[in-house]
Amino acid sequence: MLKRFIVGAERVLGFHAPGRNVAVFPDDTFLVSYPKSGNTWARFLIANLLHPQADIDFSNVNRMIPGIEVTRNRDLIRTPRPRVVKSHQYFDPRYPRVIYIVRDPRDVVISQYHFQRKRKVVDDQFPLSEYVGRFVSGQTSFYGSWGEHVASWLATRHGRPGFLLLRYEDMVEDTPRELSKIAAFLGVASTPETILQAVERSSADRMRTLEKSQAQLFSSTKNTRQDIAFVRAAKAGGWRSSLPEEHALQLDEAWAPLIRWLGYETVLADKEPVPEDQHAGLFVGERP
Amino acid sequence: MFSRLIGGSKMLLGLHKPRRSLKIWPDDIFLVSFPKSGNTWTRFLIANLVFPDAPVGFKNIHKLVPDPYGTSKRDMERMARPRIIKSHECFEPRYPRVMYIVRDPRDVVISQYHYHRKCKKIEDGYPMEKFVDRFVAGDTCPHGSWGENVGTWLTARHNDPRFLLLKYEDMVADTQRELGRVAAFVGIKADSERIAKAVERSSADRMRKLERAQADECGLTKDSRKDLSFVRAAKSGSWQKDLSEPLVAKIEDAWPQLMVFLGYKLVTRGTAGQPAEFSSLVSSGV
Numbered sequence: 001m002l003k004r005f006i007v008g009a010e011r012v013l014g015f016h017a018p019g020r021n022v023a024v025f026p027d028d029t030f031l032v033s034y035p036k037s038g039n040t041w042a043r044f045l046i047a048n049l050l051h052p053q054a055d056i057d058f059s060n061v062n063r064m065i066p067g068i069e070v071t072r073n074r075d076l077i078r079t080p081r082p083r084v085v086k087s088h089q090y091f092d093p094r095y096p097r098v099i100y101i102v103r104d105p106r107d108v109v110i111s112q113y114h115f116q117r118k119r120k121v122v123d124d125q126f127p128l129s130e131y132v133g134r135f136v137s138g139q140t141s142f143y144g145s146w147g148e149h150v151a152s153w154l155a156t157r158h159g160r161p162g163f164l165l166l167r168y169e170d171m172v173e174d175t176p177r178e179l180s181k182i183a184a185f186l187g188v189a190s191t192p193e194t195i196l197q198a199v200e201r202s203s204a205d206r207m208r209t210l211e212k213s214q215a216q217l218f219s220s221t222k223n224t225r226q227d228i229a230f231v232r233a234a235k236a237g238g239w240r241s242s243l244p245e246e247h248a249l250q251l252d253e254a255w256a257p258l259i260r261w262l263g264y265e266t267v268l269a270d271k272e273p274v275p276e277d278q279h280a281g282l283f284v285g286e287r288p
Numbered sequence: 289m290f291s292r293l294i295g296g297s298k299m300l301l302g303l304h305k306p307r308r309s310l311k312i313w314p315d316d317i318f319l320v321s322f323p324k325s326g327n328t329w330t331r332f333l334i335a336n337l338v339f340p341d342a343p344v345g346f347k348n349i350h351k352l353v354p355d356p357y358g359t360s361k362r363d364m365e366r367m368a369r370p371r372i373i374k375s376h377e378c379f380e381p382r383y384p385r386v387m388y389i390v391r392d393p394r395d396v397v398i399s400q401y402h403y404h405r406k407c408k409k410i411e412d413g414y415p416m417e418k419f420v421d422r423f424v425a426g427d428t429c430p431h432g433s434w435g436e437n438v439g440t441w442l443t444a445r446h447n448d449p450r451f452l453l454l455k456y457e458d459m460v461a462d463t464q465r466e467l468g469r470v471a472a473f474v475g476i477k478a479d480s481e482r483i484a485k486a487v488e489r490s491s492a493d494r495m496r497k498l499e500r501a502q503a504d505e506c507g508l509t510k511d512s513r514k515d516l517s518f519v520r521a522a523k524s525g526s527w528q529k530d531l532s533e534p535l536v537a538k539i540e541d542a543w544p545q546l547m548v549f550l551g552y553k554l555v556t557r558g559t560a561g562q563p564a565e566f567s568s569l570v571s572s573g574v
Contacts, residue, residue: 004300012296020308091378091440093432144381148444152379155443156436 014074020089022068027082029097029186031065034149035088035141036111037103038168040220041234043086044202045179046186050084052194056201057210058218070219084186090144091152096162099182100153102288103168104264105146105251106239109135111232116140118221118228132247136254147255150262159285167262167288169236175199204234261287302362308377310356315370317474318383319353322437323376323429324399325391326456328508329522331374332495333467336486337478338372344489345498346506358507372474376431379440384450387473388441391456392552393434393539394527397423399520404428406516420535424542435543442549455550457524463487492522 010016033039047056047064066076067086113131116122138145157163164185171178176195183190208231215221221230252268259266298304321327335344335352350359355374401419404410426433445451452473459466464487471478496519503509509518537556
């Protein structure tokens with residue numbers, strides 16, 4: 001009863017994070033991804049691009065690009081419009097415009113494993129093999145499995161206006177190019193100089209330095225183990241050296257057509273060739 | 289502020305509708321569809337099957353097969369388990385088991401048009417062409433477009449043991465057989481006599497009679513025009529006479545692959561292109 005009273009009071013005051021019940025405005029753009037796919041980095045990039053006069057760091061990024069899972073409802077509603085709003089939700093038909101970041105699931109699983117260690121959800125001895133199994137069946141997050149999440153957005157919005165698909169790997173390879181795509185999508189005037197400035201201000205090194213002094217000021221790092229960093233490798237393809245092949249295979253077996261469609265190499269391919277056209281009819285629109 | 293206070297107090301007492309905040313239990317089974325695809329009929333069929341001694345009608349359907357948008361949180365939590373819960377949501381990974389009803393979108397759009405007239409959302413003379421445009425754009429209800437709703441579920445769950453796909457057209461053609469599939473999925477041992485009885489008690493004629501008597505006691509029909517009925521034709525294929533060819537073409541152009549995959553024959557296009565392949569897309573992980 002007391003708990004219900006607190007929840008009720010929080011709701012009246014708008015102190016709750018609305019999550020999937022968020023009120024959507026017609027001029028909103030949502031920055032969506034499965035967790036551990038480069039969303040925080042993208043928020044820094046976009047915030048630095050939109051607010052070149054501000055000093056974007058972990059203490060204010062939640063205010064510039066609010067997140068429906070972390071920001072209080074009253075702050076979300078008071079964010080100046082048009083808003084760019086961060087979300088980890090699987091397909092929500094109400095989102096008018098969406099920037100969707102996808103990342104190789106074999107890197108996502110490793111990143112998530114370390115993040116859960118940091119958050120003390122799993123301990124250091126937790127076997128990776130068991131973690132991969134839980135990851136495949138969607139038990140490691142509130143947002144469905146990686147495959148369910150990615151497919152729910154691609155099947156509905158890819159190839160249609162108002163949807164920008166970005167690969168984390170492309171963002172790592174050529175950050176200015178990908179940020180320019182975001183700027184064009186958001187309708188923000190940019191020059192090579194302003195893009196470059198935002199990229200530099202959001203570099204992994206700078207974010208690491210900020211994290212060291214601001215860990216308690218950011219929702220994702222507050223009250224977590226400080227011996228494990230939130231900004232980790234910031235690279236693509238780390239799974240090749242740190243994910244045992246049997247686990248890479250497990251992910252392949254779960255989502256091979258999707259992984260291939262996204263242009264990620266599968267381990268399976270060497271073992272049993274799959275016809276090229278298997279993924280041809282999956283989604284409307286070009287492969288990335 | 290005042291309305292927020294009322295909202296907060298209702299929440300305190302559990303009288304609010306939980307909607308997307310519904311607390312889901314691992315033994316829940318969801319009955320999902322895009323609106324106007326036979327969901328209410330199926331709720332009646334299931335309620336009559338599960339509760340053969342209850343007088344199933346419009347006034348108590350919300351308590352037998354509840355709706356998170358129509359049933360209070362308190363009632364949802366006090367129900368006998370396992371619960372069978374109605375929903376119109378697009379893919380929701382938290383739903384443990386799902387029966388999904390799909391219906392030919394060319395019939396759905398007609399049904400929705402009349403339902404919107406009944407709910408006074410559009411006037412009688414509202415141009416069908418305009419409605420079809422909005423339908424294709426997903427602008428006629430808060431649950432996505434027909435293609436988004438159907439597509440997300442098929443993409444994520446087709447061929448998964450936790451998922452049962454039902455076609456409205458099959459249910460009309462052989463209700464007994466399809467309700468048998470539902471019974472097996474839900475885990476009810478029902479002989480053909482019990483199934484036949486549930487089918488009979490959920491017939492369109494009987495539902496029409498119940499609607500006339502109980503329209504004001506059900507959220508689905510309360511506050512809507514009484515000169516239009518909620519239970520309408522209860523048939524499949526009426527688009528062939530009620531929908532002009534250009535409008536049929538608009539719908540077929542929107543979702544050709546999905547329609548062909550589901551066996552809805554296209555009449556305005558030669559080819560659907562590469563047929564969509566959903567079965568191998570996403571692992572069930574079970």
